[in-house]
Amino acid sequence: MVDLESRQAIADLSEALLACRPMIERLDAPVRVATGGVATGGAADPLPVANRVAAALGLPQLAAAGDGDGDDDGDGVFHGVVSDRIALGGLxxxxxRIPADSDAVAAQAARCAAADLASWCERVAVPVDGGAEVTAWVAGDPDAPAxxxxxxxxxxARLAEPWLRHLAVGRRVVLWESRGMFGDLDGFRGDTDVDAQVADARAVLAALDLHGVHLVGLCGGAVVAARCAAAEPERVSSLSLWHGDFDLGDAAPKTDHQRNLLGLMDMAVAAPDQAESMHEVVCQSMLGTVPADLAPLVLYPYLTAELFLRYCRLNSAIMHCDLTATLRDIAQPTLVVTSATDDTAHPQGSREVARRLAAATLVVNESGDHISLFRGDPGMLATLDEFLARTVVGAGR
Structure with missing residues (x-):
């Protein structure tokens, strides 16, 4: 018999492991995790049950941090990120208390897997320019507004999971992942400029035959969304831009974070042969800078030197993209959201974007930042619902 607390521990561990899946699948196995001071091999060792959970979810096995060689190697910091997220010691x-022969482990893990993003979203491979492809995550009623x-x-995609879950109720919701960052990392040789990223967005709209779309842009994705809306007025009927990372010259000042990140990315792009050494320094500096619940997702682009370099190329292009001309071509109703306290993307950029748009609604919240954005702050989602309710959005097809 497995008690309720133990069943909940299995569920918590399953959900944490699933949240870490993108990172875990790129790390060398076994993933090394802390056991919170609990001795391995003893009666209280959580690893045997934890590995049964991992196996039930189709994930690599775990090992106690310090049990094997390499805890201080290049990806050791990311094993620590996973370890902090699953917090095995607390479970x-x-x-x-779970018997070794209990069927509850696999059953509870299966229930969590059935409710996971990968189960209720369809993944569609969309061919894009250069012989590459991007993955679109699709959910909701195909005939509902998109x-x-x-x-x-x-x-x-999991970073925006709260948005996907919320929007999939009563709507068709789609998200695509950036080119060259997922799937066959070794085989990608495509372009990384903004034109290519916008072309990917347009390819997704065309592949899924979407019309009357509301297009949501988050952070740097707001730049791609704005460019796509300007290029696809027949498919995109309305737009919202959330805490956008905008370049409008002197009219849109940068935060210290924006300036420092852009400087780092420009250095990596200019000297790709030095990206590996830069990557090592960056990995060490990231410790403790991102909340544990989001770290496995936010830090995914830093997993390897090659991934880091591609991320720099993609984002450097976005952060250097002056939207001045694009904004004149956006006629769709547009919601622009920022907060007075955002020290990641300067709020003045959003204010200036809204001022230059033909049909903009500007919302400047008193507080909020990129963490509340990706946690799916209820107030933010309510703001979007209100905007959608008064904006004509066509059917998904």
């Missing part, structure tokens, strides 16, 4: 006591998300460049 150890409940997991240790909302397409242009998420933060280079980030896994």
């Amino acid at each position: 150890a006591a409940a997991l240790a 909302v397409v998300l242009s998420s933060a460049c280079g980030m896994p």
